[in-house]
Amino acid sequence: GLDVVVLRFFNVYGPRQRPDMAFTRIAMCLAEGRPFDLFGDGLQSRSFTYVADVVAATIAAMERGSGVYNVGGGEEATMRETIALLEEAAGRALEVREHPAVPGDQRRTKADTVRIHADLGWSPSTSLREGLGAQWAWAAARVAAR
DSSP, X not given: XXXXXXXXXXXXXXXXXXXXXXXXXXXXXXXXXXXEEEESOSOOEEEOEEHHHHHHHHXXXXXXXXXXXXXXXXXXXXXXXXXXXXXXXXTSOOXXXXXXXXXXXXXXXXXXXXXXXXXXXXXXXXXXXXXXXXXXXXXXXXXXXX
């Protein structure tokens, strides 16, 4: 008899992201001039979701949702593409140290967001370029403040 909504978040990123997550590690390496360890060929892809879009989806689901929804970014990108976007935002190149893939790492994940769009009218509104720009600005400010 509980009124329940389940949200499955796909690869959430943005300012103040956990320090062990890839985008935070990349941005901090760029800001500090350190090399970044890339596992696999960098062609693994994800549908990355900006944190503000996750908040908007959560609010919509709380107000009028029912059932299970995937919450995923509208753009799928490879790790190499995201590194290039962060380098562009930073205006500098990242030294990448390549390592073998981590066993069990998924080659591709992409959210099917048809249901959340149809039921709640939700779609992500932050482009990957904008979101990574915000993540870079946060990391750069954090390093500068030290």
